[in-house]
Amino acid sequence: MSAPDARGYFGDFGGRFVPEVLIAALDELERAMTAAFADDTFWDEYHAVLRDFVGRPSPIYRAQRYAADVSSVPLVMKREDTNHTGAHKINNTVGQALLARRMDKRRLLAETGAGQHGVATATVGAKFGLPVDVYMGARDIERQALNVEVMRLLGAEVHAVTSGTQTLKDATNEAFRVWAQRVEDTFYVIGSVVGAHPYPFMVREFQKVIGIEARRQTLERYGRLPSDVIACVGGGSNAMGIFAGFVNDAEVKLWGVEAGGKGLDGEEHAASLQAGSVGVLHGSRSYLLQSAEGQVRETHSISAGLDYPGVGPEHAFFKESGRATYVNVTDAQAIEAFHGFARSEGILPALESAHAIAFARRLAAQRDADDLILVNLSGRGDKDIGRC
């Protein structure tokens, strides 16, 4: 697994397309990150917090019944839903909060869509005593009232973003604008492998723990590597986290599952890699859903966490290089998997993760007992109750 080049590119994707006012802050962050990554005491503290506060390592668990009618392939779940705050997002916010403290930043700033990253940031803000401002689209605030309440209970201030689509895309725009104003004392905690360099690389490094654990656990338990690793992709952090553990194992197929929404024929989906084109959004060059004139399009997914027109630049690189394959699952298929998995396994998956689970069942039909499918169960589904 390699770092991007000096200018932050994975192949043709990545870079730093932000206003000049932010460049010095990105340089400062890159320097601090590089020093921290080379410092064992930084990683020791990160892993201690993940162990004692987040509850890592998260287990792997073989789903016995969900796909038993179509295949005898072992279907193994990496249980990121068991983390404190109920999703993989906290792995990243712990890392960034530790870095913020090291850099002596006084405040945390975050964007959020479904609210999972907002909750994960509010949580580490409370833990480390750093005030947190979360920017969230007004429409998402309505759709995710529970998470908004949780963030407020944790002491974060939640700001409604009323511009543009009033969802994650515009919340991210607003977070960048606020950061530009408070760049001297504020650390911007980006929630996915998106944004300007070094964010896509840094967030991947903080999520890599998923893949490193899962690889070790799979070898220990089954004595072999998975044949296939599956994860849902919005911005792509849970996918990049689990992929990172297997990217050098050429025989392991990597599958990213995008939100097919109401189908890729129309415009109501969020499948940037499959139906989008190359462009620049939120600081990096990658695939995005846009008009012929270069205006970023409104997207749709039943899952707020996948409802985003862009995708991390390293995923674009994996698509071009062929290292990962990107597929999609529609709203209806995800909802079916959400219900089916709950009833057959006793686990409510997040709607985002339900996309990966639905594809796992599809793939299972083509695999047998000698194979092994590993799925990143990136979050729990409590937040989605009543929405499907």
Place this chain on the structure above:
Amino acid sequence: MLGAVFERARREKRLAFIPYVMAGDPDLETTEAILLALTAAGADIIELGVPYSDPLADGPTIAAAGQRALRGATHLRGVLALASQCRESCAPIVLFTYYNPVYQFGVERFARDAAAAGVAGAIVPDVALEESAELRGALGARELAMPLLVAPSTPDQRAARIADAATGFVYVVSRLGVTGAGLAPDFAPLRRQLASLREVTKKPLAVGFGVTSPQDVRNLGSLADAVVVGSALIDSYAGTRAQSAAARVRDFVAPLIAALPIS
């Protein structure tokens, strides 16, 4: 094209005046009327905004103007057509556009069509120095300027490199944050940055982001070569159209233009 403009302002012992207007807000006819009014009032250069869905460097006023323009389906192609139409009748136009519309249009094609439309250059706020070579090269090959931005957070050494690479002028962002009316209350950091830029470049220095009032303009008189006024200008005519918008623009810029002479 821009060199002569700054030279004239210098000869007349005044700042150059660079108003910013969002093309297509709320329609291109209104924009054309405003461009003519600004030219008649004495604008030296006009920054013409290209509407974009995700303007990271802009505050609420310009972002909302862009949304109004997008509702009218104004995109880069229409903005270039307007610029072309006004080339004989307007002050020199510098486009202000985010990178993605240019990238989709094609960098080479953008430079070619911008040159054909008679524009003087392009400011692309999300293309900082490190990403600017391709676009700067394409524009430069057609003698179009690409002013680069220097921010209060830019270290001096970097500012010197930016000034060296910028063409046309150096765009000095007056304060942290995004576009919008209101300068920082403390002038000292801006004064220090302008002085430090003077030591490393002879290129004109245009101050923007927050310049609002005649007093702001007078305060900058001895420090800069030009002022950019955007959000405050848009606020003055938002919600009106055509000649009525043009009339408000005339009223708004008259006292600013009267404040340009360096005392």
